[in-house]
Amino acid sequence: MLIAETLMSGEKCVCDLQVLVGADxxxxxxxxxxxxxxxxxxxxxxxxxxxxxxxxxxxxxFLRCLDELVPEVDACGTSCCD
Structure with missing residues (x-):
């Protein structure tokens, strides 16, 4: 999802995405x-x-909408709905 979120601001070169992700x-x-x-x-x-x-x-x-639907995780690592 990091790649898609980054591309929301416009096109990126594969080399820029590689640096962002930190993988080979x-x-x-x-x-x-x-x-x-x-x-x-x-x-x-x-x-x-x-x-x-x-x-x-x-x-x-759509991605921003999904972010709103995902429950926040508290400090102990559980969501509010557990």
């Missing part, structure tokens, strides 16, 4: 490929770099 490039590329095949992301190659963006601009609204 092959792992990040695999995740991006899965998200692209699922229809969540689009990509565009420019020179040696590949830029990713959200395929649907309303995805950001």
């Amino acid at each position: 490039m092959s792992t990040v590329s695999k995740h991006l490929t899965l998200m692209r095949k699922a229809g969540v992301l689009t990509c565009e190659k420019r020179g040696l770099n590949i830029y990713y963006s959200l395929a649907c601009t309303c995805l950001g609204t």
